[in-house]
Amino acid sequence: MKxxxxxxxxxxxxxxxxxxxVFCSLTDKQRQVxxxxxxxxxxxxxxxxxxxxxxxxxQRIEGVRGRTGSPPRSELARxxxxxxxxxxxxxxxxxxxxxSPPEETSSAxxxxxxxxxVAPPRVNSSPEFGRNGTVQSLGHRVVPKALDGPxxxxxxxxxxxxxxxxxxxxxxxxLGVVRALTQLF
Amino acid sequence: xxxxxxxxxxxxxxxxxSAMFLLCCLPAKAAAPxxxxxxxxxxxxxxxxxxxAGAGGPVIWREANVGHLAVDLLALLGMLVVALHANxxxxxxxxxxxxxxxxxxSFRLGLHDISAFAxxxxxxxxxxxxLMAMALGLAxxxxxxxxxxxxxxxxxxxxxxxxxxxxxxxxKW
Numbered sequence: 556m557k558x559x560x561x562x563x564x565x566x567x568x569x570x571x572x573x574x575x576x577v578f579c580s581l582t583d584k585q586r587q588v589x590x591x592x593x594x595x596x597x598x599x600x601x602x603x604x605x606x607x608x609x610x611x612x613x614q615r616i617e618g619v620r621g622r623t624g625s626p627p628r629s630e631l632a633r634x635x636x637x638x639x640x641x642x643x644x645x646x647x648x649x650x651x652x653x654x655s656p657p658e659e660t661s662s663a664x665x666x667x668x669x670x671x672x673v674a675p676p677r678v679n680s681s682p683e684f685g686r687n688g689t690v691q692s693l694g695h696r697v698v699p700k701a702l703d704g705p706x707x708x709x710x711x712x713x714x715x716x717x718x719x720x721x722x723x724x725x726x727x728x729x730l731g732v733v734r735a736l737t738q739l740f
Numbered sequence: 741x742x743x744x745x746x747x748x749x750x751x752x753x754x755x756x757x758s759a760m761f762l763l764c765c766l767p768a769k770a771a772a773p774x775x776x777x778x779x780x781x782x783x784x785x786x787x788x789x790x791x792x793a794g795a796g797g798p799v800i801w802r803e804a805n806v807g808h809l810a811v812d813l814l815a816l817l818g819m820l821v822v823a824l825h826a827n828x829x830x831x832x833x834x835x836x837x838x839x840x841x842x843x844x845x846s847f848r849l850g851l852h853d854i855s856a857f858a859x860x861x862x863x864x865x866x867x868x869x870x871l872m873a874m875a876l877g878l879a880x881x882x883x884x885x886x887x888x889x890x891x892x893x894x895x896x897x898x899x900x901x902x903x904x905x906x907x908x909x910x911x912k913w
């Protein structure tokens with residue numbers, strides 16, 4: 556991978572601004588790939604997630620890199636994250652995917668169209684895309700934080716055990732009550 | 741009367757209901773955890789029926805139904821995998837109920853004086869909890885799909901979590 560010369564004298568802000576202009580005109584396929592690049596996924600992971608070949612992934616990334624002055628992949632990812640962050644509240648392109656940084660809010664947020672109307676969040680119904688945690692859905696928490704953290708495996712095992720013990724206790728108490736009632740009447 | 745039907749016709753009831761879950765997964769394009777758990781529940785019920793049909797009746801060893809024990813053990817493994825990795829809550833309940841079922845089998849194997857009714861209750865009724873949890877889970881999944889669209893089926897792996905926290909991390913090309 557070669558690093559290009561755009562990291563020379565240009566200020567980072569202006570360089571990213573140039574990237575943003577390119578990001579505005581990306582195709583849907585390039586956008587999908589860049590979402591994953593922004594999540595620091597490898598080419599192999601992206602190819603698996605989108606159900607395409609690794610060469611197709613590289614081709615799409617190279618297409619974007621070629622138009623943005625061939626920045627390193629990490630810089631492209633950072634620029635796209637910034638682009639998503641900045642574009643979220645003022646997006647004027649209805650077809651733009653709902654942007655969101657991986658660490659922050661849900662990107663399933665509504666989009667504001669040119670006429671001021673709020674469009675529903677763009678939903679990618681592809682099972683592959685959803686299963687691998689697209690940017691659009693990362694902010695929605697389904698399970699409590701304790702079951703999703705770094706020790707999720709342990710906490711989940713503990714939760715399963717607690718639920719099982721709870722079920723047994725409820726069954727024992729229930730059967731005891733039924734037995735007591737039966738003896739009463 | 742109702743209790744007898746629930747105990748004796750468990751496998752038939754489960755085959756029908758879990759087949760309905762599988763059918764529900766088709767039009768809703770349900771995610772992987774829903775598919776997997778519906779399939780596991782269907783296979784457990786169907787496996788029990790097939791096992792008993794193939795063996796000519798329940799295979800009893802030390803007063804425990806060994807066929808059910810084997811099928812339930814395999815099902816627990818699958819359920820645990822889903823419960824530990826899915827971005828869902830209800831698989832935890834399904835796995836917990838399966839543990840109760842296996843505890844019933846274990847008690848029957850280890851304790852000779854356990855009553856047949858207690859064994860039946862422990863081994864059979866948790867499966868109805870599983871059906872309820874599955875139904876609620878499918879309903880919640882459908883509601884979420886409608887309200888927020890596609891969302892992750894699995895919790896992020898530690899590798900992805902670390903990568904997303906480290907913004908300067910450059911992955912291999």
